[in-house]
Amino acid sequence: MAKILILANNDVGLYKFRKELIEELVKDNEVHVSLPNGDFIPKLKELGCKFIETPISRRGTNPITDLKLLINYRRIIKDIKPDQVLTYTIKPNVYGGLASRMSDVPCIANITGLGTAVENGGILQKVTLFLYKLSLKKAKCVFFQNKENEEFIIKKKIISGTHRLIPGSGVNVDYYSLLDYPSDETINFLFIARVMKEKGIDQYLEAADYIKVKYPNTVFHILGYCEDAYEDKLKEMQGKKIIEYHGMQTDVRGFQKISHCTIHPTYYPEGMSNVLLESASCGRPIITTNRSGCREIVDDGVNGYVIEQQNSTDLINKIEKFLELDYESKKQLGLAGRKKVENEFDREFVVKAYLDEISK
Known part of the structure; x- marks a missing residue:
C-alpha cells in the first residue's frame, strides 16, 4: 500500500x-x-x-x-x-x-x-x-x-x-440536506463564526440593535467561540434580548432548521466560506460581503444579497430588503442557493x- x-x-x-x-x-x-x-x-x-x-x-x-x-x-x-x-x-x-x-x-x-x-x-x-x-x-x-x-x-x-x-x-449535500423553510411568524437570523472583529461581528451586532427595535419579530442568533474582547458585550446584549448567544456548536443543522437567513459579514481572508456553503446547501438565503471566498457563493438578489465589508448601514438595508419579501420569495432565495451548491460546490x-x- x-x-x-x-x-x-x-x-x-x-x-x-x-x-x-x-x-x-x-x-x-x-x-x-x-x-x-x-x-x-x-x-x-x-x-x-x-x-x-x-x-x-x-x-x-x-x-x-x-x-x-x-x-x-x-x-x-x-x-x-x-x-x-x-x-x-x-x-x-x-x-x-x-x-x-x-x-x-x-x-x-x-x-x-x-x-x-x-x-x-x-x-x-x-x-x-x-x-x-x-x-x-x-x-x-x-x-x-x-x-x-x-x-x-x-x-x-x-x-x-x-x-x-x-x-x-x-459541501456534503447529503449531510447538509435541503430543509423545509420555517414559518415566518418569527424571523431567525444566524451568525455562525468565531466571534472576532474580522468576522464582522461588530456589524452584525449594530444591525441587530437597529433591526430588533423596528422589527420585534426578529431573533439574531450567534454561534461560535467568543474571543475575550466580546464576552461582556454579548452578555449585555443577550440580557437586553437583542441577541441569543449559543456558544460553540459542533453541529449547526438544528439551528439551520429554524433559520430564515444566514448573515456572514466577514472581512477575514478566507479561501471559501464553509458557513455559506452549508447554509445554502440547507436551502437558506445568505447575506455576505463582497470579497473573495464569499461573493462566489451568492448571486446577488437570486439566493441572497451582497454587502460592502465593514458597512453596517449596507447590512441593515439588505436585512430590511429581505424582511420586506413575502414568504414565498424568501423561500425561493433558499432554493436557488441549494441549486447553486449542487451545481457548483x-x-x-x-x-x-x-x-x-x-x-x-
Missing part, C-alpha cells in the same frame, strides 16, 4: 471538510495524519487514519517555534517515508511543503486562504510570500479555493508547477480533483 501523509493545523477542520476524501484514500492507502490533539482525533482514527500528535502555534509568529515545526515535519517524513504529502492551511503548507521539498517527496498543497499576514501587506507579507515560494515552488499541485488567491500567487511568481481551482472544500468535485492529482 502507498503511504499518504496529511499535514493540518486542527482536527475539527480536517474531519469536517476532508472526511469524504479521507474515506476514499484509506481504501487503497495507509493514511497518516499529523496535527495537534483534539476531540475529533478518535473520529479520524475510526476512519482508518494513523495519528501523529504535532503541536502547532496556529497564529504565532515566533521563528523558533516555527523552526521546531519544520524540524518535526522533516522527522515525521523521514520516519514514515510517505509516497505523497497533502498539506492544508498556512503553516502546514509552508513548513510541510518545505520539509517535503527538502526530503524530495511529492506534495499537494491547498491554499485555504492567504491569511492576514499577506492581506495586510508590509514586512510580514514579504516574509510569508518568501516562505511560500520556498515551499511551493516544487509542489506537484497547488489547489486554490478562489480565483483571487490564485491570481495573486501566480502574479507574485510563487509557484511554477501545476495549479487548479477547486470550489473551496465543497458539491464536495464530490473536490474529492475527484484530489484523486486525479494523486493518481498522477
Whole structure:
C-alpha cells in the first residue's frame, strides 16, 4: 500500500471538510495524519487514519517555534517515508511543503486562504510570500479555493508547477440536506463564526440593535467561540434580548432548521466560506460581503444579497430588503442557493480533483 501523509493545523477542520476524501484514500492507502490533539482525533482514527500528535502555534509568529515545526515535519517524513504529502492551511503548507521539498517527496498543497499576514501587506507579507515560494515552488499541485488567491500567487511568481481551482472544500449535500423553510411568524437570523472583529461581528451586532427595535419579530442568533474582547458585550446584549448567544456548536443543522437567513459579514481572508456553503446547501438565503471566498457563493438578489465589508448601514438595508419579501420569495432565495451548491460546490468535485492529482 502507498503511504499518504496529511499535514493540518486542527482536527475539527480536517474531519469536517476532508472526511469524504479521507474515506476514499484509506481504501487503497495507509493514511497518516499529523496535527495537534483534539476531540475529533478518535473520529479520524475510526476512519482508518494513523495519528501523529504535532503541536502547532496556529497564529504565532515566533521563528523558533516555527523552526521546531519544520524540524518535526522533516522527522515525521523521514520516519514514515510517505509516497505523497497533502498539506492544508498556512503553516502546514509552508513548513510541510518545505520539509517535503527538502526530503524530495511529492506534495499537494491547498491554499485555504492567504491569511492576514499577506492581506495586510508590509514586512510580514514579504516574509510569508518568501516562505511560500520556498515551499511551493516544487509542489506537484497547488489547489486554490478562489480565483483571487490564485491570481495573486501566480502574479507574485510563487509557484511554477501545476495549479487548479477547486470550489473551496465543497459541501456534503447529503449531510447538509435541503430543509423545509420555517414559518415566518418569527424571523431567525444566524451568525455562525468565531466571534472576532474580522468576522464582522461588530456589524452584525449594530444591525441587530437597529433591526430588533423596528422589527420585534426578529431573533439574531450567534454561534461560535467568543474571543475575550466580546464576552461582556454579548452578555449585555443577550440580557437586553437583542441577541441569543449559543456558544460553540459542533453541529449547526438544528439551528439551520429554524433559520430564515444566514448573515456572514466577514472581512477575514478566507479561501471559501464553509458557513455559506452549508447554509445554502440547507436551502437558506445568505447575506455576505463582497470579497473573495464569499461573493462566489451568492448571486446577488437570486439566493441572497451582497454587502460592502465593514458597512453596517449596507447590512441593515439588505436585512430590511429581505424582511420586506413575502414568504414565498424568501423561500425561493433558499432554493436557488441549494441549486447553486449542487451545481457548483458539491464536495464530490473536490474529492475527484484530489484523486486525479494523486493518481498522477
